[in-house]
Amino acid sequence: xxxxxxxxxxxxxxxxxxxxxxxxMFGDKLYMEFGGKLFDDFxxxxxxxxxxxxxxxxxxxxxxxxxxIVIAIxxxxxxxxxxxxxxxxxxxxxxxxxxxxxxxxxxxxxxxVITFFMGQPLALAFxxxxxxxxxxxxxxxxxxxxxxxxxxIVSDDGFGKNDYIETERKLVVVTGPGPCxxxxxxxxxxxxxxxxxxVKAGYxxxxxxxxxxxxxxxxxxxxxxxxxxxxxxxxMIDPFHLEAYGETAINYNRDIEIFPVLNAxxxxxxxxxxxxSPTDMGVNMVGxxxxxxxxxxxxxxxxxxxxxYNALCAERQGMGEHAEVTKIELLMNQLGISVNDRxxxxxxxDKAELSGSPATAIQLDDGRIITGKTSSLLGASSSxxxxxxxxxxxxxxxxxxxxxxxxxxxxxxKTTALGNHNPRLHxxxxxxxxxxxxxxxxxxxxxxxxxxNLRGLEAHSTVILSRVDExxxxxxxxxxxxxxKYQTKKLYHA
Numbered sequence: 281x282x283x284x285x286x287x288x289x290x291x292x293x294x295x296x297x298x299x300x301x302x303x304x305m306f307g308d309k310l311y312m313e314f315g316g317k318l319f320d321d322f323x324x325x326x327x328x329x330x331x332x333x334x335x336x337x338x339x340x341x342x343x344x345x346x347x348x349i350v351i352a353i354x355x356x357x358x359x360x361x362x363x364x365x366x367x368x369x370x371x372x373x374x375x376x377x378x379x380x381x382x383x384x385x386x387x388x389x390x391x392x393v394i395t396f397f398m399g400q401p402l403a404l405a406f407x408x409x410x411x412x413x414x415x416x417x418x419x420x421x422x423x424x425x426x427x428x429x430x431x432x433i434v435s436d437d438g439f440g441k442n443d444y445i446e447t448e449r450k451l452v453v454v455t456g457p458g459p460c461x462x463x464x465x466x467x468x469x470x471x472x473x474x475x476x477x478x479v480k481a482g483y484x485x486x487x488x489x490x491x492x493x494x495x496x497x498x499x500x501x502x503x504x505x506x507x508x509x510x511x512x513x514x515x516m517i518d519p520f521h522l523e524a525y526g527e528t529a530i531n532y533n534r535d536i537e538i539f540p541v542l543n544a545x546x547x548x549x550x551x552x553x554x555x556x557s558p559t560d561m562g563v564n565m566v567g568x569x570x571x572x573x574x575x576x577x578x579x580x581x582x583x584x585x586x587x588x589y590n591a592l593c594a595e596r597q598g599m600g601e602h603a604e605v606t607k608i609e610l611l612m613n614q615l616g617i618s619v620n621d622r623x624x625x626x627x628x629x630d631k632a633e634l635s636g637s638p639a640t641a642i643q644l645d646d647g648r649i650i651t652g653k654t655s656s657l658l659g660a661s662s663s664x665x666x667x668x669x670x671x672x673x674x675x676x677x678x679x680x681x682x683x684x685x686x687x688x689x690x691x692x693x694k695t696t697a698l699g700n701h702n703p704r705l706h707x708x709x710x711x712x713x714x715x716x717x718x719x720x721x722x723x724x725x726x727x728x729x730x731x732x733n734l735r736g737l738e739a740h741s742t743v744i745l746s747r748v749d750e751x752x753x754x755x756x757x758x759x760x761x762x763x764x765k766y767q768t769k770k771l772y773h774a
Contacts, residue, residue, distance in 0.1 A: 291331070291335060311483050312452065312453050314455040348452055349390060394419055420462060484561055496515055635653040638659075638767050640660040657688075658704055673729070681714060
């Protein structure tokens with residue numbers, strides 16, 4: 281089992297208590313902006329081994345009697361069919377997914393607010409769909425010269441034009457399906473409306489990265505820069521915090537740049553601001569729950585290398601910019617790391633050179649590396665998957681978990697009935713076939729029992745994998761990277 285460097289239970293305890301303290305600080309109501317992912321925060325779990333991907337949700341469950349959720353979605357994102365890179369679904373569909381996910385665990389979703397609303401046709405259609413589903417929907421509008429024109433913003437012609445979102449609980453969590461959803465502006469608009477109604481309300485940010493109380497160039501903080509290379513975020517020492525308290529704290533450029541304006545807005549709305557720095561605004565106890573710094577440093581270094589490969593592949597696929605690649609290269613140089621520190625890369629490339637075909641490698645927790653190569657029956661990733669399951673189950677290498685008599689009918693179905701040109705089995709098809717064989721074959725059953733132990737392992741492919749294989753590895757929890765090249769020279773790759 282991989283070593284842990286983070287105490288998840290301690291984090292939930294500390295973060296929950298600090299949110300309760302922040303609610304008490306303001307009195308009647310706290311609007312809390314949630315950055316990052318509430319569900320499935322796999323970035324945090326990768327750079328902080330021991331952090332559970334649903335930690336934020338578990339923390340909210342400690343406060344569920346006082347909390348409600350407001351989901352903010354940018355109307356322009358709806359109009360442009362913007363998609364989540366990790367899930368591949370549009371922001372509007374992800375909003376529905378989030379509502380279902382919150383409800384399934386007992387959290388109250390009060391409403392959805394469509395921000396930057398200007399009558400966009402797809403935004404209107406989504407608003408109608410939400411209302412038909414019985415969900416309250418509100419509109420927030422663009423404000424000219426936001427955020428610099430404070431007299432206009434904090435007036436009846438600015439925030440005053442936005443719909444007032446009716447809320448029921450003391451803690452209002454404002455989240456969204458992705459960045460630039462208008463979460464902060466939603467919180468501030470609500471402060472304006474609450475103040476006009478005589479309600480004592482405050483604002484705070486739920487933060488995870490960057491971690492304010494670890495060094496600026498700590499790999500965990502650098503990994504955040506690598507993860508947001510497309511947004512051009514830069515970690516910085518918070519000058520306001522340093523001036524106010526004589527204490528070094530880490531924040532990032534956008535929060536530092538917006539703080540004077542944000543603080544001025546809060547002073548104009550509330551008459552005074554309790555915050556002296558952008559770090560003050562955040563509720564972030566992550567750094568206090570790191571219990572093995574070396575483990576977290578090593579994990580973060582691996583994440584940065586993974587992000588580098590992801591950026592290379594995104595550029596190759598026409599979905600990313602070269603500037604993202606060069607930024608991550610610079611971060612790697614600062615930390616003195618390279619792709620050679622990711623051992624599965626060399627193993628996969630060596631296997632491909634030896635076999636003359638695409639190959640995949642995976643590394644076990646004890647350092648052993650298992651490979652797979654392309655054959656007439658299986659793709660390299662499928663072959664590797666069977667090989668690693670055999671290794672984990674202690675099954676001899678010469679034993680075939682899937683005989684050709686099992687594979688060939690599936691290939692015939694794929695190529696004749698379903699019209700696929702590639703007869704080789706994808707990873708998901710291999711797992712289905714293996715599960716069928718497990719009903720009558722003891723070795724297949726032993727191998728299936730090891731699937732759960734793939735989570736957290738590192739893998740590398742010498743070619744860009746199909747969407748199906750990528751999604752299978754993601755569901756298995758395998759940390760996959762790929763060389764930025766395709767198996768064929770075709771222009772279209774499914």
